[in-house]
Amino acid sequence: MERSLLPKNTRRSLPMSLLRGREAVMSKFRPMLARHNVSEQQWRVLRVLQETGPLDASEVCERASILAPSLTRIIKTLVERQFITVGKFKGDGRRVQLSIAPPGTALIEELQPERQAIYDEIERRFGPERIEELLDLLEALIISQNGMGEETALEAAED
């Protein structure tokens, strides 16, 4: 059976489409975050800590899809603004324990209604069923490509 050729044009490219799709969604949330002087990434860190409870930095990186050097910088600003606290991780002196602080929780709760409204509008335009379909496909995509994440397909194909 024949393999597909590469995407003919950049409009039909998977990385480009994922990027533009993300931008289409995030452009709705960005103004809200900007009004509260919180970056996307800072917001993701807050949400992860709120949702999961105290975590070490590596876990936050994993769950928020942020690289460790970026997180180091983000931690500084979030601590300065008292949205999170940094403590020692019990039993391993290398790790740091990150926890959300009351002002962080307050911010999340304050933004909750507007987040809901934005999400509703996105859902209304795109359709609730298609959102679920898309989330399912994305999850399947991620699972299908994981393992040997950083080696090239060429190397994998040479096994």
Add this chain to the structure above:
Amino acid sequence: MERSLLPKNTRRSLPMSLLRGREAVMSKFRPMLARHNVSEQQWRVLRVLQETGPLDASEVCERASILAPSLTRIIKTLVERQFITVGKFKGDGRRVQLSIAPPGTALIEELQPERQAIYDEIERRFGPERIEELLDLLEALIISQNGMGEETALEAAED
């Protein structure tokens, strides 16, 4: 009919899933680009110019999903490496005309086989039909959210 609530957790969030999906795919291409000292964004500029022919900067921004200030910097490095050339745009002194140069074309052609192999591997793991499904859904998502791109859903809902 009831509206859906916000995604319970960050794993099922549309922006996060799109980000992780893109990362899952790009991690396969990144090593190839790194070996040739080309960034993702530089590569997108080259591909757009190769595919479409000479364009002004705004068009490249649009097609490559790169903001104008980033493109200004990228142009400098691509010109230094002689991958593109910058000329005057006929009939409008504000615009610049970007064109791919022979070394740029050569790079794209040189990488073509490896790109194909990587793409084939991604397709093999995820499934050709699901790739098309995903691309269709992403296109529909983008179309559904466009127009009033930078206003908030709250404002849109207040009409």
Add this chain to the structure above:
DNA sequence: CTCATGTAATTAACATGTTAAATAGTTGCG
């Protein structure tokens, strides 16, 4: 023609992405 307005590109300033290297603490083996 002229000036106010609008647009394309650049610059500025700061946050984040990204890879490599450095630091500090941990673990296991002899």
Add this chain to the structure above:
DNA sequence: CGCAACTATTTAACATGTTAATTACATGAG
């Protein structure tokens, strides 16, 4: 115990994302 190898985090250096301001040119109303 003592050291080699490993792991978590940080730092460094540079590219890009992002918004606001600036510059240069274009356009249209009067």
